[in-house]
Amino acid sequence: MSSPIWKFSKVSDKDVKLAVCNVCRDEIPRGGSKQRHFNTTNMIRHLRTRHTTEYAEYEKLNQPKPTTSPSLNQPTVSDAFKRREPYSRDRKTSRSELWNSFASMNNLYPLWRIKGSVAC
Numbered sequence: 001m002s003s004p005i006w007k008f009s010k011v012s013d014k015d016v017k018l019a020v021c022n023v024c025r026d027e028i029p030r031g032g033s034k035q036r037h038f039n040t041t042n043m044i045r046h047l048r049t050r051h052t053t054e055y056a057e058y059e060k061l062n063q064p065k066p067t068t069s070p071s072l073n074q075p076t077v078s079d080a081f082k083r084r085e086p087y088s089r090d091r092k093t094s095r096s097e098l099w100n101s102f103a104s105m106n107n108l109y110p111l112w113r114i115k116g117s118v119a120c
Contacts, residue, residue: 008021008023008058016035017029018030023050028042029042
């Protein structure tokens with residue numbers, strides 16, 4: 001059990017379909033009738049709505065670990081948008097130029113280069 005939520009709850013001794021809150025001893029459904037359907041969503045929701053101090057501690061424990069490998073440091077979407085160059089509306093770019101740029105980035109061929117295709 002790798003989720004930090006297990007610091008605040010445990011599996012019920014009476015029924016494996018239930019978890020017991022370590023703070024208030026409430027029984028919380030684990031989200032399914034079979035083990036492969038069990039999840040931690042209900043336990044997290046219980047902590048968030050009933051025990052805000054413990055939930056704040058859980059949030060700190062649940063932060064993603066920083067990676068050390070440069071190949072795994074992918075920029076976030078917002079960072080990528082901050083670094084992009086704005087599109088110049090003054091430049092007259094043809095539709096085929098845009099398509100060729102897109103196609104080359106994705107190793108695709110423009111339709112006019114595919115034998116037997118009908119250009120749009």
